[in-house]
Each structure stands twice: as structure tokens, then as C-alpha cells.
Amino acid sequence: xxxxxxxxxxxxxxxxxxxxxxxxxxxxxxxxxxxxxxxxxxxxxxxxxxxxxxxxxxxxxxxxxxxxxxxxxxxxxxxxxxxxxxxxxxxxxxxxxxxxxxxxxxxxxxxxxxxxxxxxxxxxxxxxxxxxxxxxxxxxxxxxxxxxxxxxxxxxxxxxxxxxxxxxxxxxxxxxxxxxxxxxxxxxxxxxx
Numbered sequence: 001x002x003x004x005x006x007x008x009x010x011x012x013x014x015x016x017x018x019x020x021x022x023x024x025x026x027x028x029x030x031x032x033x034x035x036x037x038x039x040x041x042x043x044x045x046x047x048x049x050x051x052x053x054x055x056x057x058x059x060x061x062x063x064x065x066x067x068x069x070x071x072x073x074x075x076x077x078x079x080x081x082x083x084x085x086x087x088x089x090x091x092x093x094x095x096x097x098x099x100x101x102x103x104x105x106x107x108x109x110x111x112x113x114x115x116x117x118x119x120x121x122x123x124x125x126x127x128x129x130x131x132x133x134x135x136x137x138x139x140x141x142x143x144x145x146x147x148x149x150x151x152x153x154x155x156x157x158x159x160x161x162x163x164x165x166x167x168x169x170x171x172x173x174x175x176x177x178x179x180x181x182x183x184x185x186x187x188x189x190x191x192x193x
Contacts (some may be wrong), residue, residue: 037078
């Protein structure tokens with residue numbers, strides 16, 4: 001996959017919720033539950049994770065879960081500490097908070113990825129723009145700029161530079177002595193004396 005390409009959204013919730021077994025087992029209310037209540041607790045938590053809510057009416061809940069109504073009626077009160085009744089439905093506030101946390105985290109990661117990709121795209125575009133502008137500094141061949149005509153090897157330049165005497169431009173007597181001494185030292189060293 002090319003860099004900068006965005007992954008398509010799966011359009012799905014997170015497939016799992018994280019839970020530390022020791023944290024649940026340390027709760028006094030969990031430790032006092034019967035085996036049936038513990039089973040119903042985790043059945044309802046898993047259902048609420050997948051479906052977000054379950055019916056609060058024991059008869060409807062028994063029908064959805066595929067259990068006997070009397071078993072649901074007898075065990076449901078023991079697990080209600082972990083659930084909240086909203087209208088005619090049970091929700092698990094703990095799992096909903098976790099779902100919102102995961103969604104917000106995923107959104108932050110997505111925004112960070114988009115910002116990073118945008119930054120890389122801007123840097124790449126800037127480099128490409130500089131490369132393009134550097135390569136277009138030469139005038140187009142059909143419109144030569146005046147004075148920028150290439151010289152053939154058999155031609156000589158008409159604008160020969162004249163050497164400028166450094167002593168003519170120096171006003172300071174100390175600099176004049178220094179320049180003369182430096183020139184003499186160089187001449188002496190280059191002749192090998």
C-alpha cells in the first residue's frame with residue numbers, strides 16, 4: 001500500500017473489550033454470586049458488548065437468551081449491580097464507557113494519522129516544488145533572454161575583465177603595507193627563495 005493512502009473504515013465496533021480477571025474477581029459483589037449468577041453476568045456482558053442492550057423484562061430476556069424464564073427471574077436480581085435499566089432495556093454502563101473510550105482513542109489515532117500524512121504530503125510537495133523551480137531557471141529555448149547566448153568554442157568573450165589593482169583601492173597606509181608585504185612573501189615563496 002502506498003504511503004499516504006488511507007485505510008478504508010471497517011464500519012465495525014471494536015471486536016473485544018479488555019477486562020482484567022483479577023479486578024472482577026476482587027469485587028465483593030462478584031465473590032458473593034452463585035455460579036448461575038456469574039454465568040448470567042458474563043452472558044449479559046457479552047450480549048451488551050455485541051448488541052449494546054438487552055431486554056429488561058425477564059420473559060423477553062429468557063426468550064432472547066434461550067433459557068427458562070424461572071432461571072432468569074431467580075438470577076437476574078443478583079447481577080443488577082453491573083447493569084442499568086434504561087426504559088425497557090438493560091445496558092452495562094461500564095462497557096459503554098469503555099466503548100466510548102475506544103471510539104475516542106480510535107478517533108484521536110485517526111486524526112493523528114491524517115495530520116502526519118498531511119505533513120508528509122506538504123513536505124513532499126515543497127521538495128517537488130523546489131526541484132521543479134530549480135529545473136525551470138533556464139529560459140525557454142524559443143525565447144532566449146538577451147545576453148544569455150551560449151558561446152561557441154571558437155568565439156571569445158567580448159566582455160573581458162580587467163584586473164583591478166588592489167593598491168589603488170586601499171586608503172589606509174597600514175593596509176597598504178600589509179598588502180605589499182603579503183604580495184612579496186607570496187612571490188618569494190613561489191620562486192623558492
